[in-house]
Amino acid sequence: MNQALNKIVGPRIHPDEWAAHRGRYLLPTALLVLAAVMLLVSIFLPFWHMQLNAPQYPGGLHVTGYVNRLAGDVAEIDSLNHYIGMRPLNEAAQFEKATAVMMITALSLLVLGAVFIHSKWAALLSIPAVLFPVGFLVDLHLWLSYFGNNLDPTAPLSSSIKPFTPPVLGTGKVGQFETIASAQSGLILAAVASLVILVALWRHRAAYKPLLDTQAQSGSGDNPQKKPEATD
Amino acid sequence: MKTKLLGTLLLVGMIILTPGCGNGDSEQAPAATSNSSGNGGDTAAAIAAERELSPDDVRAALLTYQPSGRIDDYIMFASGGHAGQVFVIGMPSMRLLRSIAVFTPESWQGWGYGIGNDILADGNIEGRENLWGDTHHPALSETNGDYDGEWLFINDKAHARIAVIDLRDFETKQIVKNPIAINDHGGAVATPNTEWIIEGGQYATPLGWDYAPIDEYNDSYRGSVTFWKFDREKGRIDPDRSFAMELPPYWQDIFDAGKLVSDGWVFGNSFNTELATGGIEDGNAPFEAGASQRDADYMHIINLDKAAKVYEAGKFTKVKGFPVISLKTSIEEGLLFFAPEPKSPHGVDVAPKGEYIVVSGKLDPHVTIYSFEKMMQAIADKNWTHDQYGVPILDFDAVVEAQVEVGLGPLHTQFDNKGYAYTSLFLDTQVARWTLGGAYSDLHDEPDWSVAAKTSVHYNVGHIAAAEGDTVSPDGKYLVSLNKWSVDRFFTTGPLLPQNFQLLDIDKPGDKMQLLYDMPMGIGEPHYAQIIKADKLKPWKVYPEVGWDPHTQSVSPDAVKPGEERIERNGKNVDVYMSVVRSHFNPEHVEVNQGDHVTWHLTNVERALDATHGFAIPGYDINLSLEAGEHLTIEFDADLPGTFTFYCSEFCSALHLEMTGYLRVKPTEVAAAVTE
Numbered sequence: 001m002n003q004a005l006n007k008i009v010g011p012r013i014h015p016d017e018w019a020a021h022r023g024r025y026l027l028p029t030a031l032l033v034l035a036a037v038m039l040l041v042s043i044f045l046p047f048w049h050m051q052l053n054a055p056q057y058p059g060g061l062h063v064t065g066y067v068n069r070l071a072g073d074v075a076e077i078d079s080l081n082h083y084i085g086m087r088p089l090n091e092a093a094q095f096e097k098a099t100a101v102m103m104i105t106a107l108s109l110l111v112l113g114a115v116f117i118h119s120k121w122a123a124l125l126s127i128p129a130v131l132f133p134v135g136f137l138v139d140l141h142l143w144l145s146y147f148g149n150n151l152d153p154t155a156p157l158s159s160s161i162k163p164f165t166p167p168v169l170g171t172g173k174v175g176q177f178e179t180i181a182s183a184q185s186g187l188i189l190a191a192v193a194s195l196v197i198l199v200a201l202w203r204h205r206a207a208y209k210p211l212l213d214t215q216a217q218s219g220s221g222d223n224p225q226k227k228p229e230a231t232d
Numbered sequence: 233m234k235t236k237l238l239g240t241l242l243l244v245g246m247i248i249l250t251p252g253c254g255n256g257d258s259e260q261a262p263a264a265t266s267n268s269s270g271n272g273g274d275t276a277a278a279i280a281a282e283r284e285l286s287p288d289d290v291r292a293a294l295l296t297y298q299p300s301g302r303i304d305d306y307i308m309f310a311s312g313g314h315a316g317q318v319f320v321i322g323m324p325s326m327r328l329l330r331s332i333a334v335f336t337p338e339s340w341q342g343w344g345y346g347i348g349n350d351i352l353a354d355g356n357i358e359g360r361e362n363l364w365g366d367t368h369h370p371a372l373s374e375t376n377g378d379y380d381g382e383w384l385f386i387n388d389k390a391h392a393r394i395a396v397i398d399l400r401d402f403e404t405k406q407i408v409k410n411p412i413a414i415n416d417h418g419g420a421v422a423t424p425n426t427e428w429i430i431e432g433g434q435y436a437t438p439l440g441w442d443y444a445p446i447d448e449y450n451d452s453y454r455g456s457v458t459f460w461k462f463d464r465e466k467g468r469i470d471p472d473r474s475f476a477m478e479l480p481p482y483w484q485d486i487f488d489a490g491k492l493v494s495d496g497w498v499f500g501n502s503f504n505t506e507l508a509t510g511g512i513e514d515g516n517a518p519f520e521a522g523a524s525q526r527d528a529d530y531m532h533i534i535n536l537d538k539a540a541k542v543y544e545a546g547k548f549t550k551v552k553g554f555p556v557i558s559l560k561t562s563i564e565e566g567l568l569f570f571a572p573e574p575k576s577p578h579g580v581d582v583a584p585k586g587e588y589i590v591v592s593g594k595l596d597p598h599v600t601i602y603s604f605e606k607m608m609q610a611i612a613d614k615n616w617t618h619d620q621y622g623v624p625i626l627d628f629d630a631v632v633e634a635q636v637e638v639g640l641g642p643l644h645t646q647f648d649n650k651g652y653a654y655t656s657l658f659l660d661t662q663v664a665r666w667t668l669g670g671a672y673s674d675l676h677d678e679p680d681w682s683v684a685a686k687t688s689v690h691y692n693v694g695h696i697a698a699a700e701g702d703t704v705s706p707d708g709k710y711l712v713s714l715n716k717w718s719v720d721r722f723f724t725t726g727p728l729l730p731q732n733f734q735l736l737d738i739d740k741p742g743d744k745m746q747l748l749y750d751m752p753m754g755i756g757e758p759h760y761a762q763i764i765k766a767d768k769l770k771p772w773k774v775y776p777e778v779g780w781d782p783h784t785q786s787v788s789p790d791a792v793k794p795g796e797e798r799i800e801r802n803g804k805n806v807d808v809y810m811s812v813v814r815s816h817f818n819p820e821h822v823e824v825n826q827g828d829h830v831t832w833h834l835t836n837v838e839r840a841l842d843a844t845h846g847f848a849i850p851g852y853d854i855n856l857s858l859e860a861g862e863h864l865t866i867e868f869d870a871d872l873p874g875t876f877t878f879y880c881s882e883f884c885s886a887l888h889l890e891m892t893g894y895l896r897v898k899p900t901e902v903a904a905a906v907t908e
Contacts, residue, residue, distance in 0.1 A: 058301075076840045079814055083887070156815070156887050 010118030011211040024207045029115050031200030032126070036108040038193040039129060043067055043104050045186030048140060050166070052077065053178040063089065065140070067100035067186065084175070085155025092143045107132055111197060118208045126197045133191040141168040148174075292748040295737060298325040306699055306710060308763045309370045309384055310733075315756030316365035318386055318397065323699075323710055323763060326735055326751035334395045334404045335365020335388050341403075342846075342856040346866040348404060351783075355393050355407035366390040368759040369420055369486065373464075377424035377491040377586075377704035381768035383467065385420035385429050392416040394431055394460060398467055400772050401859075403782055406468050411554040412476055413456050414441040418487040422462075424495055424704070428536065429460040429469060432500050436481035440552045449509045450620075455479035456556070457487065457500060459536065467785070475543040475555040477562055480621045481507060482530060483523070485578055489536075491704055492586035494604040496537035499589050501577045505529045505619075523576070524595065530570035530625065531580060531591055533607060539567045563622050569611060570625040574600055579644035579695075583653070584704050585671055588633060592642035592655055599642050599655050599666070601681070603633040634681040638664040643694060644760075646701035648708035650741050651675030652684060654701070656693040656713065662686045663696060663713055663736060665745060676741060687745040689713040689734050690721050697761040698738065707765065711736040711745070714758055722752050730754035774843075775861030779835050788863040792835040794818075806870075808832045812845045812858055814885040817878070820893035825903040826873045835863045846881025849895060855881055873899035 013025055048065035061080075062072040070089055078088045107129040114122040149163040157175075166172040172179040183191075273282075280290050298304060304322030307329075312319055316336030320329045335355060337344025344352055344363065355362060365388035373383035384397040392410035397403065410416065410431060418432015436453040438444045444452040461473035482502035490497035508522025516522070539557060542548070542565050548555040562568040573580075574593025581590045589602040610616065610631050616624035641659030648654070651672035655664050667673075669680030678684045695714045699707035718732035730752035737746045775782070779791020792809045797818045800807040806828045811818045812835065824830055836845055836858035847856040852868055880891035898906075 073839070076838075079838065079840070083815075156890070 008117065008119060008121045010121070010208060011215045012118070013211065017211075028200045028204035028207055031196050031203065032111050032115050035126075035129065035193040035196040035200060036111040038189050038196070039104055039108045039111065039132070042186040042189045042193070043101055045189060046071075046184040047136060047186040047190075048168075049182050049184050051180045053180070054176045064184065067104060067136075068097045083155060083157045084161040085152030085158050086147055087150070087152075089147075092147060093139065096139060104132070114204075118204075119212065120205075122204055123201050126201060130194045130197050133187055133194055136187060136190070137168055141165075144168060288746060292737075292746060296324045296326065296735065296749045298322075298327070303766065305766055306707075306763050307766050307769060308697065308712060308761050309372065310697075310714070310753075310758040310761035311367040311370050311386060312755070313368070313757030313759055314364065314366045314390070316367055316388070317756060318367060318370060318384065319753070319756065319758065320402065321733070321751070321761075322766075323712070324735060324748065326733060326749045328751075330402070331755065332384075332397055332402050332404065334367060334386055334397070335362075335391075335393065335407065337363055339855050340857065342864075343404070345853060345855040346847075347856055347864060351404060351407055355388075355391065355395075355409055357391060357409060362391050364390070365393065365395075368417060370760060370762050371420040371422040371429065372762050372764055373426040373462075374422050374424050374703065375426070377495075379700060379703055379762070379764045379768060380426075381764060381770065383426065383462075383464075385422060385462075387416050387420045387431060389415055389417050389434065392431065392433065394420055394429055394469065396462075396467065396469060398782075398785070399769055400785070401775070401782055402771060405783065408460065408469050408471055410458055410476075411552040412439045412441075412556060413437075413458065416458075418457060418484050418500055421487050421489050421498075423489045423498075423536070424491045426462050426464060428489075428540075429462050430487045430489060430498060431458040431460060432484045432487045433457065433479070434485065435483055439478060439556060446509050446511075449481060450507055453481040454559075455481055455484045455502070457484060457498070457532075457534065459539070471554075475539075475548060475557065476551075477534070477539060477557045477567065478559045479532065479568070480559065480619065480623065484532065486580060487532075488580050488582045488589075488702070490582055490586055490604070491584075494582060494586040494589075496535070497604070498532075498534040498536045499580050499582065500532040500534070501529065501573055501580045501591060502532060503529050503576045527575055528572035528628075529575050529577060529593075530619070530623075531573040531577075531589070531602070533569040533571060533626070535567050538565065542567065559621055559623070563624075566611075568623055569607070569616070570619060570623050571602060571607065571631050572625065572628040574598060579642075579655075581645040581647075581702065583668060583672075584647050584706055586704070587670065588668065590645045590653060590655075592638075592645060594641055594643055594658065597637050597640055597642070598635040599638050599645060599653075600632060601634045601636070601668075602631050606631045606633065634669060636666050636681050636683065638666055638683055639686065644696055646696050646698035646711065647706045648698055648701065648711075648738055649675075649706050650708055652738075652741070654696055654698060654711055654738070656696045657686075658692055658694065660686075661691045661693055661715075662688050663693065663711065663745065665738070684741075685743040685745050687736055687747060689715055689736075689747070690717075690732060690750070691719050692716040695760040697763050699763045700765065701763065709737075709739050710763065711738045712761060712763065714761060716757075718750075718752065721750050725754065731757055733758075773841050774839060775859060778837050778839070778861050779863045780861045781863050788833075788835075788865070790833045790865055791863045792833055792837075794837055804828050806830050810834045812836045812847065812880075813838055814843065814845075815880070815887035815891040817847075817880075817891065817893045821896070822878075822893070823896045823898065824870045825898045826870060826900045828870045828897075829867065830870050831865060831867045833863070833865045834858060836860055843884065844882050845884050845891070847878065848881040849876055849878045851876050857882065870897045873897045 046064045050063050052061040064071045110125045111129050114125040145165040148165045166179045169181050304325050306323040308321040310319045318332040333341045333343030339345050367386045368389045371385040372379040386395050392413035392415050394408050395404050396406040398405050413433040415434045416431050417434035419430050421430040433456040436455050438452050439454050456476050458476040460469045463470045483504040484502050487500035504523035506525045510519040512518040547561050548557045573591045574596035576595050577591050577593040579592045587604050592599045610626040615627045615630050638655050639657040639660040641657050643656045643658050645653050645655045651668050652665050665685040666683045667676050667678045673680050693713045693715050698711040699709045713734040715732040718729050721732050733751040735749040737748050777787050779787045781788035792811045794811050797811050798809050806824050838860040843860045845858045876895040878893050
């Protein structure tokens with residue numbers, strides 16, 4: 001059991017090695033902490049924005065998606081959507097919105113946890129955070145598709161609007177409305193955090209692989225005191 | 233930009249003056265080739281030539297034309313005369329933006345048809361309905377003598393009433409009936425910080441308009457001025473903190489509030505100091521002659537600050553329950569003074585710095601300028617005689633600063649920021665620009681107290697209004713001449729012709745004031761108007777929250793939330809809770825019994841700009857305008873049985889026609905049969 005745990009946690013750094021190559025180990029740590037902080041900050045930022053342009057709405061209608069709520073002209077968009085039988089926007093992704101803050105916090109903590117793991121398991125802890133921005137867009141696309149394709153057949157304009165899926169990013173068209181969807185600062189920050197994690201994992205691997213190799217050569221995980229050979 | 237525009241203007245002018253360019257051949261319109269796409273007939277110059285527009289016409293068009301979507305710089309609030317409304321007009325385009333219903337029911341706004349019925353009822357006279365008014369003089373609320381864009385006050389000359397309009401939603405919030413006067417003409421006027429709204433009476437009656445024979449005129453008939461306390465916090469006049477002053481039975485006319493140096497004082501004028509009582513049918517001189525015999529009437533000079541203290545000290549009597557400072561008290565306490573003024577005046581207008589008061593007697597070709605400082609000196613020196621009621625009359629020569637011969641029929645004066653005053657000339661049908669002296673002397677190049685320019689207007693100008701022209705900081709720029717007759721200016725719309733609002737360019741000093749635009753006013757007869765810089769107004773785009781009661785300016789406890797629509801019956805009382813949204817009412821069916829008392833709560837749950845719905849019930853005289861977020865409650869007795877189709881009376885959406893429902897009132901006998 002203890003051995004398994006040691007294997008997951010990976011080798012510790014010898015004080016001499018730490019003194020000699022501090023930067024090598026600090027870099028992945030700093031990058032992972034940075035990514036975790038970026039993820040936490042993203043909770044407060046808008047992730048997604050859709051502008052709906054029509055002649056009678058100079059300046060358009062706007063809806064802004066945060067991870068846990070919608071803001072903007074939601075009431076007006078709902079009011080218009082009822083003509084085509086679309087469900088109210090706030091009925092979408094209720095589970096995701098309710099748990100998002102908790103989930104993102106958890107993702108961040110996992111990334112922070114990876115700081116203390118010096119084995120390949122660090123990558124496993126970080127992967128959910130890396131995939132988060134893509135997951136957000138996929139989830140959003142599924143909801144848009146579900147809403148656009150499950151219109152109330154008895155709605156006033158049900159006969160004149162065919163089921164549709166507004167593009168999750170980019171430009172679409174429904175009725176007299178042009179829809180322009182774009183990623184916002186929160187999503188961009190989360191995507192940058194993904195890249196930062198990938199870089200961090202690359203540097204992480206570079207830093208700890210020699211330690212792991214040494215550990216493997218010594219045939220035991222309980223001898224972290226052995227000084228690794230210098231790699232450069 | 234300016235240079236380019238001027239260059240274009242000059243070129244356009246030259247081209248128009250060139251003969252033979254009517255066909256707009258391209259070589260004759262080099263200035264306009266930039267906007268010509270080979271079609272010479274479409275160039276500005278060619279159009280101007282074809283339409284026979286002079287360079288001045290083109291200039292006027294360019295100064296007033298607003299491309300679609302461009303908002304005007306100034307907003308004019310004009311009274312509506314006996315249409316009983318207020319009109320809101322954009323300037324310089326002179327586009328009518330909307331009317332504000334005040335004393336008279338107006339069905340587009342639903343005013344009197346379910347909206348504002350209680351407010352209109354507050355204007356009842358001894359319990360009698362008076363569903364019209366004669367609005368004369370609008371007054372914007374002021375802070376430190378400058379318009380603040382928050383409130384608008386308007387008088388009803390016919391019934392001596394004052395209304396309060398909230399400029400957040402442009403709706404009338406209050407009507408107060410003057411308990412002691414049956415007519416007014418001396419207001420509405422706001423004091424520099426809107427502490428008081430001044431309402432001077434007009435034709436003398438016994439105070440409280442009780443009966444008295446006309447041969448008791450001198451003893452029983454009286455004039456008055458009322459000072460209404462405005463509670464800005466509540467947005468309402470507080471009648472319990474208001475008072476009036478008894479005045480001699482001269483016919484008081486318009487008042488103005490002092491400002492800056494003369495703050496705390498009020499100036500009014502009067503006519504019929506002859507105390508004429510008319511009687512043309514008995515061979516007496518008619519009022520028009522009898523009231524015009526003397527060369528001078530009396531300007532009224534009132535110490536309002538002191539009068540307020542006298543009122544607070546309880547030195548008043550009550551007439552119809554309303555506090556009135558008697559003439560005797562006013563004289564004893566030194567609240568009221570007169571100064572002789574040219575006869576039959578209308579305007580009494582305080583200059584921007586408050587130190588001059590300009591009076592124009594309609595039957596004297598001069599404007600007379602009084603000095604406030606000299607008035608105070610004459611009062612200190614007791615340089616006065618007395619009228620037959622014992623009111624001190626200050627010595628004319630001791631208080632006059634200057635007189636300027638402006639022309640025939642001077643009526644009303646406004647001011648600009650360049651040291652000029654402007655006076656309307658009713659008989660000459662002109663507007664005169666003349667120079668002020670004293671502190672204004674350096675602002676203009678002409679000699680002090682002299683006429684600088686005159687422009688003819690069409691026709692018979694009454695009041696004039698310059699941009700912020702009665703405040704402590706007039707803007708100049710524009711002046712509107714409110715003409716009583718239009719005669720030949722517009723297409724003849726039968727024998728009843730529109731009034732004519734004419735816009736004058738007063739932006740440049742000197743001897744020219746170009747006439748820029750004629751705006752027909754075919755929906756009322758405005759008297760006075762005030763013009764405010766548009767960016768001082770902060771109107772709501774939609775009501776702040778869904779369920780907003782515009783009378784309390786807060787969310788109504790009866791506001792209907794989507795999903796909570798219902799009909800509740802309690803004995804013979806039926807409460808309908810209805811939401812209103814594009815494009816349906818909810819509920820769509822309401823069935824009641826004949827004789828039920830119906831209380832109908834409606835909330836427009838829209839948040840979109842301009843998403844107004846109507847709610848009309850034919851047969852029950854109900855039509856509402858429900859603006860986005862607005863909540864209204866109406867009540868009626870369902871005494872008329874039948875099937876009534878209520879519907880949205882304001883085109884709201886593609887499915888507007890479908891926005892309807894049924895009110896079925898079950899006849900008593902059917903209802904009885906069902907329950908048996």
